[in-house]
Every structure is written in structure tokens, then in C-alpha cells.
Amino acid sequence: MINKFTIKPLVQIVPILFFMTLLFTSLSNAQSNSMQNEEQESTKFDNQIFLAISNASSSLSELDFNNRNGMSLAIDYNKYGLNNNLYVTQSSFNDDYVPHDSTKHFWLGVGEIALLEFIPWAAAKWVRDWENPEDNWANVTTDTWWNNISKGWEYDGDAFLTNFFAHPYHGSLFYNAGRSNGYNFWESTAWATTGSALWEYFGETFRPAFNDWIATTVNGIILGEILHRLSVVVTDNTATGSRRVFLEIGGALINPVRGFNRLITGETARVYPNSEDRKPDDFIFKFDAGVRRIDEKGEGDEFATKGQQEGLLAIDFLYGNILKDDPMTPFSSFRLSAAIGTRGSALTRLQGKGNIFGWDLKNKKTVQHRFVSTLDYNYFSNPGFIYGGASSVQQIFSRYAIGEKTNIVTNVGAELILMGATPTDYFEDVEGRNYDFGPGVGINIAGAVTTGVWDIVRLRYTSKWIWTQSEPADSKHHVHALFLNGGYPITNFFYAGLGAGVYWRESDYNYPSDIVDLIDDYQTDIKIVNPVVMLYLSMAVY
């Protein structure tokens, strides 16, 4: 009874009130800052002045510069109707503000990790209605903790979306508890690793799941750094008024932990210079809409008559340029792709890929070769193909200039799959898992003719070998994907594309006799083939 009438409403209401108060206060501040700025004259030049230029042709283009004495200027050509006149924001040069993420805040990070552990745990324990209360995995005690410590790792039975989307997202929050509290990329990986391990050992009654730990940590790091950088791009410390409000909300939606830190430190409302590396030189946002036809039965030969159609919406963020930016700065260039489909799992694709280290092999105007090691996060779930993975890929990117804006680009890579998942033909866990887990290796080969930001034609092939470690473990899988895409750039910003490809999987089962006896129509070798065609329109913003 206490749980129902006391704790549950508190758990729901108190955090909401807290956040609403913070949000309201900060956003009010942001609004009032803009009004104050308009009223105040610029008089003090002893600290910092800030420069921001926006013009009519783009919603925001900024130029930040600071001299050695910390002096900078602020210009807004349009907002105040002062075409080409200098405008100096008062609050920007009136303090010696040290941004929150420029110094380390260990205990705040620890508090946020605790909060990130507590919220999903409390939601499961007190908010979620369990048909059978014994199934409530949040009923942890010191006995369950000791049981987990004593028994160690296992592979869990969660559904694909949980293991390859929910866990990585949770990991990205752990990562950002470090990243948005002043820790760099490498230091923040420890926050993701620790947050994930604490959850696995102490947040659930189940034994710690090794697959969760890898997916939460590695994919969480990838997603976390990408969301951190995107959130930095979106928020603008020099903005004021309603524009600032919308940018802060957008930044907080992309990276809630950073948004939370900005709220509690007052940075949501404060006007101060942006960091020098806020925006990369190259940034492309693409939006695709189209249809896909795929053979979900995996027989291949009935694709024309029994294939399934679905609508597709996809977005791509290309941050930086993997052939231009410093490869030794982690995620100085990355790609985030996501797609939703109208059949099966709504989230049909989510991929993140960012550089960890690398070096130039050849760097001429017409020919470039660069070795880059990347971290890759892959989530594919469509009616004909399921694959999830966290991997480290060693690859060589090449570019051959064949025209002023036309290039041939290639990419050849070897992949070390730390944790991969692909469907099994015989196993289905009571909790929904119908796929096998295991480490593996892979190869990736791609080549394209590009003009501007568009591919005229692109061919890519990937092949992955997964050795099953989850029970029943006696199997191995070989998955392939081969795709040919081509299209026509209607303008610099619009593109019509067509793609065709095939996914196929070869599985080899070597189950012991006691398992084989439980299976009807057991076959040791199974091959599944899923052809697919796509038609789409793309729009690019860059």
C-alpha cells in the first residue's frame, strides 16, 4: 500500500516538478537576457566581447574569435535591423565565466550516474505494472547482488530492440555523465564502462549480462560522443530570446545529460562565447524518403510476387570529413544514420561510426589514402534482415579526383566484432530473444563515384562471421550484404536515388543430441536470402 499511495506518485511528480522549475527559471532567464541586452549600452571592454555574425542567406553562420587578451566582438546584422553595424552584447564581455565542461566535476558526474541508474530502476520497481510481481527484475536485495557477484556473466534473453537500442542509449547517458562534466573522450569511456557494470551487477535481479555490458559500453560510447557533439553544434551560447530557448530545448533533447548540466549551472540562460571547435568545417544533414521492397521469407526466388513493401524515412548526419579532419582526435568526423520503416520494427536502421585514430598514407591534391580506425555501431532490423553489433574497424579510405567536384572514393576495411547478433533458426527465449550473440570478424568494401555531396553510383559489400557464445552456443553464422545504389542530383540540394541489393545469411549448427532431439526438421546448414530494392528522394542541407 505504501508503494502505491506514497512512493509511486512521489517518484513521478517530484522529478517533474524539479525539472519544470529549473526549465522555467532558466528559459525565463534566457528570455530576459535578450531584453536586457537590447536595453544596455556596451561600456566595459576589460574582459570579453563576443563576435557572432548572422546573415540573411543562412539561419546561422558564426565567426568566433578571441584575441590573446580574451577580446572578441559581437555582430548581428539582421536581428536588430543594424545592417553591417556593430552590436556588442553586454553580458558577453562582462564576466570571466569559465564554462562548466572546461573543468572536471567528478562528484556531479557520480550523482548523475546514480540518477541514471535510479530512474529506470525506480520506474520498473514502482511505476511499471507487473502481471506477475515475481518477474519484477528491480526487486534487488543484497542477496541478489551477492548472487550476481558469485555467478558472474551470462547472455540475456532480451529482445533485439532492448539490447541494441535501449542499452546503447542508456550507455550514451552514462558516457555523457563524464563527457559533459569536463572529461575528455578517453576518460568518459570509463564512465560508460562503470555505469554499465554497476547496472548489470546491482540494478537487476538477473545475473550480469555480458552482451549488455558490451553493447551499453561500446555502443554507448559511440552514440554518446555523437550526441555530445551534435548537441554542442545545436546549442549556441551567444543566442538570446526565443531562438535561444528553442536551441537549448533541442540540445537537451539530443543530449539530456548535457542539457541537465546546463540547466543546473545556469548555462542554459547565460550568454558567453562558444567553444572554438563547436562546429566542424564540413557538416551535412541528409533526409531521405522512399519505399523499399524486400523478401521477408528469405527464399529469394519469390521476391517479385511475395515481397513486402514498406515506406522509409531516413536521416544522415555527416560531421567533419574523414579524409580532412585530424584522425587522432576521436570522432573529429563521424556519421550517424537512422531510418524508420512502416513494417516490422519502427526503427529499422541505426548506425554510428566515428574515427578513433589514423594517419595519412598519401595526401596529394588528386589522390588521398588514409588509414583510419573507427568504432562502429550497427543496428539493422527489417523484415528480411536483422543484425546488431559493436565493432572496431581498421580501414583505408581513398579518394581519386577525376573532375573539379567529381571523385572516386573507396573504403576497404577489416572488422573486429566485439559483440554481434544475428537471427537463429531454432532458438527463442521466453523474454523474446530469437538471435545468437557472439564475437566475430568481418570485411567491408565500398566504392563510389561522387559529385559534390551526392553519390552518382555506389557499390558496397560487407561480410561478417559470428561465432555464437550465447546458449545454445554450438553454431556459427556468416552474414553478407551487397548493395548497388545510384542516382541523379536534381540540384545541389535534391537527389533521386535507386538501390538494389541482397542480404544473405549462412548458418551452421552443430547442436548436441539432447538439443537436436527437441527440434523438428533440424538441419545443420541453413541459407536465407533476402533481395531488396529501394526508390527514394533525398534532400541535403550543408
Add this chain to the structure above:
Amino acid sequence: MKKFTISFLILFTSLLSAQVMQNDEPAELGPNYSNFLSDQVIVQGIYIRTLGNFNKVWSSGTGVYVNYGMFFPDHNTLNFQVGYIEYNLQDDLDPQLGSLTIIPILIGGKYFFTDSRFMPYVSFMNGINIINQTVGFYVEEILDEDGHVIDEEVHIEEITDNSRIVRYAFQVGLGIMINIVSSLNIDLAVKYNSHFYQTEAMNTGFEYGFGLVWSLNK
């Protein structure tokens, strides 16, 4: 008793760490300067108390590690570790039944809380264990009418194949390095091991280590 031991060790290390942190630290001497931390070579003897179903057959282990640590300012080392560990059968089992030895090859890191004579740290290592075994076992789950596990029984079995297997290894721990004189330090550590072995019998345990550390470039 085990919980008490763990709690005591955590408390002891925390208090020691707090004491050490109160000591007067030398003045800042530049971003890459370190007082006591540097590249290091560690030779460590270990004793392992096993847990869980693994403990029902193999009660403890003893071994040695050789560890090389690369120093990264201000308080971190990247560590490479190899070793040799021999496990001991439970007292009620015939000692002639067989043997289990492990060669761990691990990579990881340590974060030192201070750079002073007393250097408490947390560590994380992972990698592979090359396991050689001449006897194996499997765990039989005893279920109730509803299918819930009510007990687990361990059965010894002869190894006919796979006498050598390779499994993932993971350990986290707390420790303290104490500078004795010049480049010589001693190292005391307690680590939690969660190594893969079998699904129902992972090789878990607490590892207690004593080592000598030779600081390079000092």
C-alpha cells in the same frame, strides 16, 4: 564473512585514500611532471578465493603476474599483464583427480588517486585466459514443479576433448602502491575476477595480490 571482508577492504582503502589526500602535496611542477608515478614493471604473487559453482570444484588458486604499466599524465597507467595461475581442488575431492591452470593475457588500466608516497588506485583489466584442464565438470539444475531452479548439483566429468580452451577474462579492483625507496615500491591489491568458463559456472572470485613495483625513468 566474505561480505564483511569486502566491506572492510573498501572502507580501509577509502580511509587510507582520504588520509593520503590530506597530506601536503608538492607544488605544481608542470603538466607532465609526476612525483612518484612513471612507467613501471610489477611482479606480483596472487591468491584467489573462488565463488559460485566454480568454487564447488576449484576452491582457490595461486599464481604470479608480470605487469608492465605505461604512465599517462596525470594519474593513469595503461597496463599489460601476463601470468600463470594454478587452481586447487576442493578438500573433499581427490587431489589426483586433475588440474586446472590458466595463462591470462590481459590489457587494462589503473587510475591513481594521488601521486605521492601512498598511491591508492582503481584498476580494470580484461583479455583472455588460456585454460588448460585435465578434469571438467558440469552443473545440473534441479527444478521445482513451476520450472524454477531450487538447487544446482555439480558433476565431475572426464575431459575427452577441449583440454585447452580460451575464454574472456575480466577483473576490477582496488589497490595501493607504496613507495619504499627510490624506484622500489610495493603493491597491495584486491580484485574481483569474473572470467568466462561455463555458462552455469563462471570463474568468479576475489584475488589478493602482493607485488614489487620497479618504477622506470625515476
